[in-house]
Amino acid sequence: MATSLRTRLFVMIVLPLVVVAVLASVVRFVQAREISTALYDETLKVVAHAIAREVVLTQGDVLADALLDSLVGATGDPIFYRVAAADGRFVAGYSDAPVDPLPADLPGGQAVFFDASYLGDPVRVVVQREFIADPVFDGWTTVQVWQTVRQRERLSLLMLTQAGQMLALMLLAAGLLVWFGINRGLAPLDGLRGAVALRSPDELHPIRRPVPPEVAPLVRTINSLFARLRGELERRDAFIGNAAHQLRNPVAAIQAQAEAALEARDPADRAARLTDLTAAARRLSRMSRQLLNFDIASAAPLRAQRIDLGDLVADVARRHVPRALAAGVEVGFDAPDHALEVQGNRVLLEEAVDNLIDNALKYGSPGGGAVHLRLTRAGDEAWLEVSDSGPGIAPVDAESAFERFVRLDGDGAEGCGLGLPIVRAIAQGHGGQAELLEVEKGCTLRLRLPLDLQALPALAAQ
Incomplete structure (x- = not known):
């Protein structure tokens, strides 16, 4: 079952917004991690300076608990440190540092950050070398400080949560606005549906209410x-x-x-x-x-097939030969040597030719005479002309003869006035026409049918 137009429009508009929001959340999470890393790295660097100064001032004693608690309270995660003299001698802190020994080419005066693991937990480590002129620390003193990253992750998740909540509220507001806009935009369709639903079966006048250009x-x-x-x-x-x-x-x-x-x-x-x-x-x-x-002839033609019009006319004419002989009427048929093929319904075309011949025998040969059939090609059309030697039809009555239930005065034969209308209806249904020609004697009716275009090259070759 097809989904409603409202639902399709809503999904097609909101779904890209959701995709953009998810991508924005991912970008925001990466940015949050970078921001939290930069902030905590700067803090860790300051802590390393403070620890180095404190150890130098205390001549190698461990940090006081009050200072260590203060540093931990400022950063939020446990802090570990290790201080080594210029000759590599361990001075203070924790002996089991994440990286020991340190590389010899460690740059002096610059802080170097890297990730490591300590006691099974991920930690962030900063290492820096400072030149200290002191009897105990004479030369490049190495300070190594590391800290767990739980608080960093919490900050990143907090920033991601806040960004996600903001995006969710924006998506909710956008969804409501989009749904409201779709309903307002499709309101003309609802009006059109109501206008059509209120129509009675007998009311088939055109719809004239204003509608959007798309509709x-x-x-x-x-x-x-x-x-x-x-x-x-x-x-x-x-x-x-x-x-x-x-x-x-x-x-x-x-x-x-x-x-x-x-x-x-x-x-x-x-x-x-x-x-x-x-x-x-x-x-x-x-x-x-x-x-x-x-x-049947007034409706659309039935399934079409390729028909040799010459064979069809000859078959229909043969059926009328006994009747013509009994009435003393001579029937002649001229046709080209090659086939003239048309696309149409054989039953209906036989009915049209039958009505033409019947009309000529009934009205055009009351006391004997002749009926002549001539099949020719004229451009892309096949013409069948049926001529008789009767009184004919006056030019003023040429169109009246093709109207339903119209019988011309003085025809002297029984009929219901449907023969020629049937011929014209069948001809028009096949893309052709039926017409009355002006002749000096008798009556000549012409049936015009379009030739099968696919057969035209073969006809030209013949």
Whole structure:
């Protein structure tokens, strides 16, 4: 399950702050250790001077307990010392120093610090050599002082704790401010969500409330979806209304003819009624099929496949040959030698070609004549033109012929006005068009479909 946008923003903002705080704590701890080391080293150096002076003044006696306690109280950790004369003779202090003997090249007048271990505890050691003109200490006197590092570590930890507490308070305050800012920043999304939630299923008007620029593309996409849904619902409502209106009369006629056939006493009259009933049922069946085909054709095309349009037109034309021969109509088909392939749904394209040929046989050849099919290539399109020798369609009625349930006056044949609208809907669904051409005699309808671009190089080679 996807996390909320608030949580993601909060984590993405606060997590880097936590990482920075941890790194700052590490840096602060290193700095605290360096500071505590520098402070205690300076103190230890002063203690070494004080011990050296005291031993010189007392001519080699051990330090008084009061002075030693005072030094320990000032530094916080036990202090150990060792004083050696210029000839290396032990004078005072502790004989078991951490480093014994000391190197001979120890610089004079400078304090040297290093870490060591004494009685199992880590200690910090300072060693310095001082030149003393005295009967007892004549020459370079070496003073070595060492001290445990517990107080140093406590100071470092104290400074780290204080810094950590400060950073934790800052992180807490930053987290609260960030959460408050995220809630304030996402408030327009809450308003947008409320505006969408309050809409009824029938309200598909565009969202017009002001939104941040980052959300504007989403709102435009939602508005586009609303527009498509609104158009689809309007199309479905219009289709259902028109279908109900068109089916009402055939259904009523079938019911009336069925009742008349039941009431007929004469066998000949009953047979005539049943014949009329059969014809009415056939018309209703065709109308229902065309209504369903039109609804399918008006929607998005089904899964497309590569189709040889010449083979498809030839197959559909063969189905109408018996009907054409019975009506005394001559059917001709001209097609190029090479294949003209298109991408589309074969069932829908067969329905479009079938409607074109049916329209030509029904309305364009009432008393015989000719129907001619011609398939050509025009640029990146395939053109199928179906011509008949009938009365034709007036130019003023060219667009009306493609409207649903529109039947032109004087056509003299039965129909429901869906054949040509189905052809145009299928053509447009495949990226093409269906149009009526102006000719001197008869009627010519053209179906335009885009060729398969991947097959164009092969067509050029042919």
